[in-house]
Amino acid sequence: MSDETIGRCFGEATPTSVGFISKKMPTVGEFVILEYEGKKILGMIESLMRGSTSIGEDIYDPAIIDKIKQIEGDDYYITGNIKILGDVRDTSNLEIPRVPPLPGTIVKRASPEILKEVFGESKQKNRDDMRDRCIRIGHIITQPEVPVFVNVCKMVTKHLAILSITGGGKSNTVAVIIDGLLKYNSCIVLFDIHSEYSEVEFGEGRVNRIPAKINPIYLGFSELSNLANIGSKGAYVQEEYLKKAWDRVDRTRTNYLQELRGRLEDYLEDSTVKDRESIFRAVNKIRHMEKRYDSVLDTNAPDIISSIKVGCVNIIDLGALDERAIDVIVSHTLQKILSERKRYVKSVRKGNGEGLQFPVFTILEEAHLLAPRDRDTDSKYQITRIAKEGRKFGVGLCLVSQRPKSLDPNSLSQTNNKIILRLVEPSDLNYVQEASEQLSGDLKSQLPSLGVGEAVILGLMTKIPVMVKIDEFKGKISGSDPDVVKEWNEAYEAQRKDLDMEKENLESIQGGW
């Protein structure tokens, strides 16, 4: 199918951007072709304006406009801006030209054939080289017949952020990505903060639900200290005594926490010890920790790393826990994943394969809670470490958030891939743009008008920025909004039935009398 002419370039152009004028009606996000200097250049329409020479801003009476339209009909012009993306003669490379287009260059709609070559699955040159493997994420918004694929290796190793306001389609996007990755027997660890994935299914044997439990045996000293609210509060004297006790107990024993407490109480009974008050507080904090995290700390729980399986999405349900407990579990798990992967990679070089043998893609829902901008958390520290070092060891991050401006900027900027669904707040938009060099002002201005499930995809996992309608996940996720009216009605009916039954019972008793 030949490309349809929709307009002409005009005004001053740069090698990366050109204005155009049209009498047809293109759409924002649509792809176009410009031919100049012997090249065939792909561009994307980033912005559009429509106006009329007869109906200007100096008219203040709608009746006048009615009359003008009656006489002139629909006479309008369209101008817009095209972002130049690259030369499609080599779709694997898409080199940006060094020369701007000539004013008057014809602008044509890009055919589906060209777009399928650009956004489709890469043609592998070497059958054993899996680095070109892709997953389908959706289709181009303006051209439903053109599917969009993203590169798996680049998505996982260069990290990903999925950002959107509530109800924009983040959970569906996560589910589509998981579904796609599982086709390659990947290992995904999903931190489910709000139990959204408690009922999701990805096919038989593909979901591994890991209880949100930590065996204290596997906790490091600082993890334990923070959990007990000693280390995070700067209580140095308490921490000193706790460390002293920790060094002395046998941490392989299942009751080591009680032993730890016992050690501290022994210091209290020692009349030569000066810091009685601090030790007393430390003891109370350990006791309090044991009670508070009774549901999380499990001396029979296995090491979390040994529970992770490949070929599955490993879901850790954190819905029942408070923020501190979530922080501990997430930071502990991430720290273990990274350290075990490092151990494996180094051991492979030595010839023995110890540690975690497969790469892991970690998905963190509500990432702004785990890596907040304005305070430090243990999770944030681990996330930052993975963001910087994870690539080399096959540990990937996926930060999912509906409050991007609350997310740690260092972590966000380290995600080289972004799926940005609908964002509305100007501060969120500016924040995201600062963290994404590929997000131009024009593309940013489109974000508030995206529909549910529509996204701008940027980064190394796709050759060029693209506006996509994300596929719909066929399974069930409970991320959607509850039907409050239905639930109220059901509860009210149930309450009424209970009252009626009680009334009947009372009447029958009174009748008996």
Place this chain on the structure above:
Amino acid sequence: MLSELYEATLKNREEILRGMEEVKISSEEVNGYWNNDSIDEDSNAIIGAEDGSMNKKEFKGSVLYAVDAEALTFDGRTLSSTPTGEVGVLPRQSFIENRLRLFMSLYEFKVSLKSIKEFNPDLFLLDGSLISELVRSIIPVSYIPSRERMEIEEKYLPKIKSIYSTEEICVKQFRDEIKTEIKTGSEGIRIDPNIYLEYIEYLLSIQQLLEHNPVGISKTSTGAEYFGSEIPSIIIFEKLTRSEGYSSPKRVSIDRALRRLPISHRFFDGLEFTIFYARLEDNAPVLRFEIPGRVKKREIERILSKLKAISTVGYPYLLRKAHNDVIIKNKDIIQISRMLGIIEKTGREIL
């Protein structure tokens, strides 16, 4: 220099303001001529309208000019456009402005005739005063000695009549035949005699157009037919009336001098116009209307009804659109000169 002007302004303030004569006519007198009846709208009509434009850029030895015109026709559903125009170069001579206005008028008339022939409108509107048009056009021609004029008439009038068409200015094909410039008068006025050929074609065109009873509409006017005052009647109606309505009509003959035209003496000798003023919408500006021949009140009402249906803010939209479509701005003529690669000096560079 401005400071001197400001000083003169302050010094002579009263005398200057005295010169701006106030309207000393009573509302009763005006109301005697003004009909306040509201104007019904009649949208069942085919209406045509035209306008033209010209611009020029003068260089040291020549003048680059651009002239265009457009006729629009609206039948209630579809808007059609008939455009025309020309770009050319003329030597620098006296009355160049008048000559280019003649070209513009010629194109306006021809495009109007073409549109009338194709669409057969119920009403055709011309921008501006027909009477002023006839008066203004004769000025340069009057400088050509009568002997030269008679020679040109005798030789070329039959040819012009035989080749006349609405597609172009036909007399251009004779330009190379009449090359000798006419120098006349002690003022050193230099006239290209081709201007007389163009004037003849102009008269032929306007005669044909007037036979279709077009309506000339002006936004401004110096005509003072109504109140015996030197103040233009349009200003008096504008100031002392507010509602939509129209004035009683008046008959106006063309100037005596124009009756001695080289062609169609009888047609122009007996030519009369009906003029009236009207406001198509409350508080909108008053417009002057000129129609060839004698037009009665009922016909005036019919015309105004059809116009009101296609007017916005009290002015026929087709005229407004034609004006916007044809306008040739200074930057446009500069662009044309760039496209032609003309780099010749204008003579004003030393300023």
